[in-house]
Amino acid sequence: MGSQEVSSTVDWQGKHVTVAGLGVSGIPAARALHERGALVTVVNDGDDERARAQAAELEALGITVRLGDGATLPPSTELVVTAPGWQPDKPLFLAAAEAGVPVWGDVELAWRLRGDSGREPAPWLAVTGTNGKTTTVRMLASILEAAGLRTAAVGNIGVSLLDAVLGETEYDVLAVELSSYQLHWAPSLRAHSAAVLNLAPDHLDWHGSMAAYAADKGRVYEGNKVACVYNAADPATEDLVREADVEEGCRAIGFTLGAPGPSQLGVVDGILVDRAFVANRQKQAQELAEVTDVNPPAPHNIANALAAAALARAFGVAPAAVRDGLRAFRPDAHRIEHVADIDKVRYVDDSKATNTHATEASLAAYESIVWIAGGLAKGATFDELVTGAAKRLRGVVLIGADRALIREALTRHAPEVPVVDLDRTDTGAMSEAVARAAELARPGDTVLLAPACASMDMFTNYNKRGEAFADAVRARADESA
Structure with missing residues (x-):
């Protein structure tokens, strides 16, 4: 099957397919x-x-x-379709490789089946x-909706891509979030346009090395038609563009928090501007929105908005829709979420900052911070x-379990900053924090909750950790009212 072909060329009848993993992706797959006549066997570690x-x-x-x-x-497996989290070195995949059996992820399957409805597949x-x-992705979907396009935010965001491409709703375009796991198992994906927002060490236990992690991220650019953002x-993100094999005429489009050069989007005097999708990008710039249209207008969130705007503009969206879409967007809970102001102190929940890269961006958004951190x-x-944030820390x-690692870094690089070390890992510790x-x-x-760590030592997930923080803040607000 060629990389650009869809499932109308595939005869699934009687094809022996093994689906690895129950759950969000495995069950729809x-x-x-099965509906297409395949002989499906689902294997699952848990019982x-x-x-x-x-x-x-x-x-x-x-x-x-x-x-x-x-x-x-x-026995007789002709294809394996895997949930994205299953590691490549699992015996199932080693056996598949030895037998010459291809392995697809849920994204690859959705890509292959996207023409099954009989409609023209949405880009x-x-x-x-x-x-x-x-x-x-959610900003992008908001912009596309503001442009009057039928769209949805799908993929790693929690909405199954299979449901989106096979469902009854007809879309003009899809805003697709893809994890490195999903891209690893999606060799045939060819997007209209794609963005790699940033690269920092993460999931290296899964990928094996930073180089392998970056290479999987870079797969998103393969075969792009219009823009690699x-x-x-x-x-490192620009390096991935250089290495990508794209369609003739596809352009490299940068985004920057500074003044943009030609073929870039950036910021000038509080205005988000486009010097990429204009008639004369050497001399012209198109105003898209104001920084204050971005919610919240933290630096890393402005970068997100510029990336979303670049993808929307690559799809032909008008400048006014970029502005309207950004104004309409509301961030998810626990992502630099303002909880309350108490005695002229702002309390912000960024429990989603589960690694140092996300926390670095969060800390850069505020001038004077009391930082709540720690976990796994x-x-x-x-x-x-700590070195980068030291001057901002009140x-x-x-x-959390690994708080000593942060305390030691603070001792080395910010010895003058007061540190309260709570020797607790129970959920009630958040109120004391x-x-x-x-x-x-x-x-x-x-007061910023940006833990730089995972939550599972104390909480079910980062959502529960954020909720505990917000509950504690609101209780204080009630007391001071």
Whole structure:
């Protein structure tokens, strides 16, 4: 099957397909393949109550499910379709490689099936990067909607791509968030235009090395038709554009927080401007929106807005729709979310900042900060983060299992900054953390939850951690009212 072909050229009838993993991507994949006549076997590592319930639903359709055995390749398998999180070195994939059996991810399957509805497939505007993907994709969808286009934010954002391409809704264009895991298993994807927002070490246990991680991110540019959007402040993203094999006429488009050069979008005197998609980019610039149209107007969020605007402009969206879409956009919870002002101190929830790269951007958004940090470090080091933020720190409150790593970095690089080390990993620690942060804060300061760590040592996920912070802040607000 050629990389550009869709499933009308594929005879699924009687094809033996193994789907690796139940869950958000595995179940829709198994159903879609079964409906097309494939002989589907689902394999899953887990064998808990939820998995057994999911298996029962699939088995009622005539799909074979093997629980507790995700390592063995079923006999006669002609194709493996995997959930994105399954690591490439799993025995199932090694066996597939040895047998010459291709492995696709859910994105690859959606790409191959996107013409199945009989309609002209909607083009994909794709976004990847270490941080900012979800916000950028949702901004992009808001801009596309403001332009009157039928669209949806899909992919790693939680809406199944399979559901989007096979459902009854007819789209003009899709705003697609793609993780490095998904791109690893999507060799045939060819987007209309794509952006890599930034690159920083993440998921290296999965990819094996930074080079492999970057290469998987770079797959998003392969075969792009109109624009490869890169971050002018992150040369690694531009390197990926240079290495990509794109269609004739596809352009490299940069975004920058400074004044843009030709073929870039940037910021001039508080205005987001376009010098890429104008008639004379050497001498002309098109005003798109004001910085104050971006919510919130933190530097890294302005960068997200510029990337979204670049993809929308690549698709032909008018400048007014960029402005209107950015004004209409509201960020998800726990992403630099303003919770309350108490005694002239601002309290901000950025629980989504689960790594040092995201936290660096969050800390750069405020002038004077009492920083609440800590959790599971996932192998991260904090010296560079602390060095860059030291001048902004009024004080630091540390929680979580790996807080000592941050405390040691603070001792080395910001010894004058007061540090409160809470020797607690229970969920109730957040209330004490907020109370201690309030003691350190002065009028005009920002108390910022930007943990730079994962949450699972104390909370189910970063959402629960953010909710605990917001609850503690609101309780203080009620007390001071």
